[in-house]
Amino acid sequence: MRYELYYWPEIQGRGEFIRLALEEAAADYVDIARMPQRSRVGVPAMMRLLENRAADRPPFAPPVLKAGKQIIAQTANILLFLGPRLGLAPQSEAGRLWAHQLQLTIADLVTEVHDSHHPIASGLYYEEQKREAKRRAEDFRAERLPKFLDYFETAMTRNAGSRRYLIGRRLSYVDLSMFQVIAGLSYAFPRQMARRKPRWPRLMALHQHVAARPRVAAYLASSRRLAFNANGIFRHYPELDG
Amino acid sequence: MRYELYYWPEIQGRGEFIRLALEEAAADYVDIARMPQRSRVGVPAMMRLLENRAADRPPFAPPVLKAGKQIIAQTANILLFLGPRLGLAPQSEAGRLWAHQLQLTIADLVTEVHDSHHPIASGLYYEEQKREAKRRAEDFRAERLPKFLDYFETAMTRNAGSRRYLIGRRLSYVDLSMFQVIAGLSYAFPRQMARRKPRWPRLMALHQHVAARPRVAAYLASSRRLAFNANGIFRHYPELDG
Numbered sequence: 349m350r351y352e353l354y355y356w357p358e359i360q361g362r363g364e365f366i367r368l369a370l371e372e373a374a375a376d377y378v379d380i381a382r383m384p385q386r387s388r389v390g391v392p393a394m395m396r397l398l399e400n401r402a403a404d405r406p407p408f409a410p411p412v413l414k415a416g417k418q419i420i421a422q423t424a425n426i427l428l429f430l431g432p433r434l435g436l437a438p439q440s441e442a443g444r445l446w447a448h449q450l451q452l453t454i455a456d457l458v459t460e461v462h463d464s465h466h467p468i469a470s471g472l473y474y475e476e477q478k479r480e481a482k483r484r485a486e487d488f489r490a491e492r493l494p495k496f497l498d499y500f501e502t503a504m505t506r507n508a509g510s511r512r513y514l515i516g517r518r519l520s521y522v523d524l525s526m527f528q529v530i531a532g533l534s535y536a537f538p539r540q541m542a543r544r545k546p547r548w549p550r551l552m553a554l555h556q557h558v559a560a561r562p563r564v565a566a567y568l569a570s571s572r573r574l575a576f577n578a579n580g581i582f583r584h585y586p587e588l589d590g
Numbered sequence: 591m592r593y594e595l596y597y598w599p600e601i602q603g604r605g606e607f608i609r610l611a612l613e614e615a616a617a618d619y620v621d622i623a624r625m626p627q628r629s630r631v632g633v634p635a636m637m638r639l640l641e642n643r644a645a646d647r648p649p650f651a652p653p654v655l656k657a658g659k660q661i662i663a664q665t666a667n668i669l670l671f672l673g674p675r676l677g678l679a680p681q682s683e684a685g686r687l688w689a690h691q692l693q694l695t696i697a698d699l700v701t702e703v704h705d706s707h708h709p710i711a712s713g714l715y716y717e718e719q720k721r722e723a724k725r726r727a728e729d730f731r732a733e734r735l736p737k738f739l740d741y742f743e744t745a746m747t748r749n750a751g752s753r754r755y756l757i758g759r760r761l762s763y764v765d766l767s768m769f770q771v772i773a774g775l776s777y778a779f780p781r782q783m784a785r786r787k788p789r790w791p792r793l794m795a796l797h798q799h800v801a802a803r804p805r806v807a808a809y810l811a812s813s814r815r816l817a818f819n820a821n822g823i824f825r826h827y828p829e830l831d832g
Contacts, residue, residue, distance in 0.1 A: 403748065404748045404749070404750055405688050405691075405745075405748075406741070406744060406745060406748060407691075408695045408698075408738075408741050418684055418687075420687055420691065421691055422690075422691045422694040422695065424694065425687060425690050425691045425694055428687070428690070429687055442660055445660075445662055445667060445670070445671055446647050448664075448667050448670070449647075449649075449662065449663055449664045449667045452664040452666065452667055452694075453650045453664065456650075456701075459698075459701060463705065463709075467705075467709045467710060467722065467726070468709060468722065468725050468726050468729060469725075469726070469729035469733065471729065471733055472729070477725075480709065480710065480722050480725070483710050483711075483719075483722070484709070484710050484711070487710060487711035487713065487714070491711065491713055496650075499648070499650050502648060503647075503648060506645065506646045506647075506648060507646070508646055
């Protein structure tokens, strides 16, 4: 099965959670919108998919995964689909629901990270909501960030299967997503994370462990890995870092 | 199977999406935190569940569903689990992923509704973020609300199985959730919804159809249905309604 990923070509964004799973599994996939603009690929191909008036299951927004004829959107939903197929999810239904539950909580955190610099409108520039962002980021740093990471640290501590992973005895897509969260938070809030990271030793070890896995390391060193930048979800604005 | 629902007893909130599915299916369930405080029920029972240090799969926040020994959190995840068991989800895997995809998009909308009155911090009062809420609600009314509802209207139009439901030929949990969304938006933004609703005829018809289903109608008329209020997700502040 050759998977097709449709996501904005210039940011990691939510697409990165899918890319990391496909890369770790060495899956056969094409990152459609990042291909040179030829007749059937590139950004125009993504726009055609998003605006296709004949689609009976239209996506609301990227990322979108095409698997044969199946078209799936919503990041956590795509990972729910891919997890078992890529060997990155637990076997049992209960295990898969638990993985998905953690992934949805990661999605909530990611939305709050986005809103820390865009609390008023995603359609406006950061500069147009800077004052509000300062207030929201302050609450994010003081309340939300520690609440979420304390939670994930606790979940790791309670994992009877292993203390290296969030779920069971093996790497899952949730571990890959948690790597991305720690990487993104460390980029966006370097002062805050440097100060607080002793509080989350297991998450920090997970981040290092995932980064060192051969396929992830090769991916991170390749041109396929986009750099963090000021258009993505994780953005570094020193004034929001406290 | 007797299900146990754990959710705040004084608001509809995210718990309402679960309540509606359980009610429509006439499922055997107990709304734990709404029971009188006796030794094993009421709010203290919910707090014990949330703070249980022995839980190997801790929930981040309510709603939480207990099904036998299984403990499941995240609204859309609970509905993913309950859907097939209550006869409120498509049979095929692809159909279930599509239902879940729509439910996750509803969840995104619900978060944006919440943030329209709490754009800075959920831990602060509305009065402490009123100015920012005015700006965010303005964008929500002008951009986000129409974008989401246009999308769901389109999804209904494209449903080849039936134009009465969002998915296939039968009622699903997604239809029940969409009923709740329309009910909530009509409560929170009455002027805006009255003005714009001709744009979404199928969603409005779905709302009426669901409200008239015998079990839903009986539920809505009962004391089990909490009223909308100024503590929930859908709040009516006239100054945010444009």
